[in-house]
Amino acid sequence: MVCLGGKMVGQVVKFGGNGFGQVLAAAAVAILVRLFSGPGPALLPEDEFADDEKNGVPGDDKAGEASVNGKVVPVTIRWNNITCSFSDKSSKQVRFLLKNVSGEAKPGRLLAIMGPSGSGKTTLLNVLARQLMASPRLHLSGLLEVNGIPISNIAYKFAYVRQEDLLFSQLTVRETLSLAAELQLPEISSVEERDEFVNNLLFKLGLVSCADSIVGDAKVRGISGGEKKRLSLACELIASPSVIFADEPTTGLDAFQAERVMETLRQLAQDGHTVICSIHQPRGSVYSKFDDIVLLTEGALVYAGPAHDEPLAYFTKFGYRCSDHVNPAEFLADLISVDYSSAESVYSSRKRIDGLVESFSEQLSTVLYATPFASRESPKNGKKLSKKTVVKRKETWWRQFWLLLKRAWMQASRDGPTNKVRARMSIASAIIFGSVFWRMGRSQTSIQDRMGLLQVAAINTAMAALTKTVGVFPKERAIVDRERAKGSYALGPYLLSKLIAEIPVGAAFPLMFGAVLYPMARLHPTLSRFGKFCGIVTAESFAASAMGLTVGAMAPTTEAAMALGPSLMTVFIVFGGYYVNADNTPIIFRWIPNVSLIRWAFQGLCINEFSGLKFDHQHSFDIETGEQALERLSFGGSHINDTVIAQSRILLFWYCTTYLILQKNKPKYQQLESLPLEQIQPQLQLEPVEPDKVKQLNPPMKQVELNQQLESPALDQIRPFILEGL
Ligand SMILES: Nc1ncnc2c1ncn2[C@@H]1O[C@H](COP(=O)(O)OP(=O)(O)OP(=O)(O)O)[C@@H](O)[C@H]1O
Secondary structure, eight states: OOOOOOSOHHHHHSGGGSSHHHHHHHHHHHHHHHHHSSOGGGGSOHHHHHHHHHTTOOOSHHHHHHHHHTOOOOOOEEEEEEEEEEEETTTTEEEEEEEEEEEEEOTTOEEEEEOSTTSSHHHHHHHHHTOOBOOTTEEEEEEEEETTEEGGGBOOOEEEEOSSOOOOTTSBHHHHHHHHHHHHOTTOOSHHHHHHHHHHHHHHTTOGGGTTSBOOOSSSOOSOHHHHHHHHHHHHHTTOOSEEEEESTTTTOOHHHHHHHHHHHHHHHHTTOEEEEEESSOOHHHHTTOSEEEEEETTEEEEEEEOTTHHHHHHHTTTEEOOTTSOHHHHHHHHTSOOOSSHHHHHHHHHHHHHHHHHHHHHHHTOOOSSOTTTSOOOHHHHHHBOOSOOOOOSOHHHHHHHHHHHHHHHHHHOHHHHHHHHHHHHHHHHHHHHHTTTOOSSSHHHHHHHHHHHHHHHHHHHHHHHHHHHHHHHHHHHHHHHHHTTOOOHHHHHHHHHHHHHHHHHHHHHHHHHHHHHHHTOSOOHHHHHHHHHHHHHHHHHHHHHHHHHHHHSSSHHHHHHHHHHHHHHHHHTSSSSSOGGGSOGGGTHHHHHOHHHHHHHHHHHHHHTTOBOOOOSTTSOOBHHHHHHHTTOTTOOHHHHHHHHHHHHHHHHHHHHHHHHHOOOOBOOOBOOOGGGOOOOOOOOOOOHHHHHHHSOOOOOEEHHHHHSOOOGGGOOOOGGGGO
């Protein structure tokens, strides 16, 4: 596959002249065999399954049964002394994102992590879900337990609903859920059972009214933001997770939609799930749905315990009283936010916050337990959740392939706006080029025109396919990464289904381009030449799309992919056969034309156009035949078949590279360094705060209204914070 040349076989086989080509070719063949053979497990290394298990992927029959029956294994998560620091290379300072944070989330309860922007809510949520992206500059320590067992020794099923909704835009709500259920729960074999399962989910998440609407995106209006969020939740619920993590689920939603999403989370908690969400500043009606809250400010705990009136009672003890008719969430947010309006207000608000943080940490240290943290609990559920060593891939390779093919086809064929834009662009560029190169004759100057037109056609086709793919694939990759982390399917069937589903739609645009341009420019006027012209640009378009997949798999964002893709293509354009003659290419760059899809397309188009063509000539040095023109381009003796073979190899090369990159670039999460037992502080339990205990800790203070308290007094009027004397 790496011997992309077709002109001189010997030269081409020795790609790079050192046998490197054979090594790469052998590697590619090995990957292909892996890609297209055998059932699922062969496609994923063992450790991937291990990872999947760790990540809470359903791995046993019981789990599957639980999913179908909607049973949830109760899970309590406890965390103790979680500290996360970030070492800043430039300033050589260590910044604490989380400082000794402890807490507990229980089944059947909705826990909200609240705090001002940048207080560490998402960081804590990610730590609890073990989804904090790994970084050499981060240091994470503490203890995290699931049902009394350290997290590193246990697997449990969890769902993580991210801020960004990652869904296929052209599928309806019902189709999205149905396909997700088919992929994740193959044990539901009958269509009726699956429909019932999906209907139950639609009903539970309040999605019945929009079940047959498409999800939509920025181009096509689909379901609302709140419905998208609930659909994301529904997709996560298919595997019947014990714990649901939701990162700011109300962000970007209007008040009504936000309340519906939170009501859904509350109901899920009531169904026995442990629900943990981060939220910035909820309205009062949303706050009333929380069972427990964790208040964070600058990475430190200000309060953790039951929600409702308890935190208000707790802060009242320090003189911060929430007035009637004030949203408690707003009161708490104001209480723990630094006021940056003036130097004085910064000073006073910081003083208040430091006092509250210190007070709460003192409060924690008074709660003692008879048993050490790590050995306190050995629940019945521990066994149920423990990691299995043998994992069976439940889906067969072909079943996954067909389901993914169906989904990819729906996505590609229904994307009307994108397809319309591509069709218009193809026809418009064909009309522009056709007008510039209008009805070329057989004069000597038409030789240059022909070459220019064919080079431009090759570049235009490649660029159109590349930019379309790099614009779309990074987002799709995020969905695929998430689904693969759940163990829904393997990479092989995904990539193959994508390739096949996009053939009809992907071929339509080069065909439109060719159909308009060919007669306008009056290229070699036979039907078979026209067919070959269309075939060459179509093959090139697929090869460019495959290259776009690799770029999209490599680049971290769509923007990065959009910058990288065209830059890489520019190199292939330079060595596209028109600007630099293959014979004059410096030795160190000789391999580039061999891997340039533009060069192969240009070569094929030139052979197709010039072979058998006669030109008007007057002088002895004039070009008389098309073959002579081909000789001047160093394409003499080559065949169109070489182009087709080379483009197929380039396409396979990019597909295999994409496979390897996607396989290798699995997200890596920061490991939690466990603390020695003696360093672990007593565990916080989310019990109501005992007023007496608070009184002991804090001398009584004149109660003042919060609004009054939060006003920034003049610096000389700032009295010592009442908690300092503890
Ligand atoms: N991987 C990281 N490397 C360096 N700094 C980080 C990292 N992750 C988070 N931070 C920093 O930690 C702080 C807390 O971030 P986090 O996203 O947890 O806050 P948040 O409370 O969720 O904020 P918001 O409500 O605005 O989303 C921020 O200042 C952020 O810049």
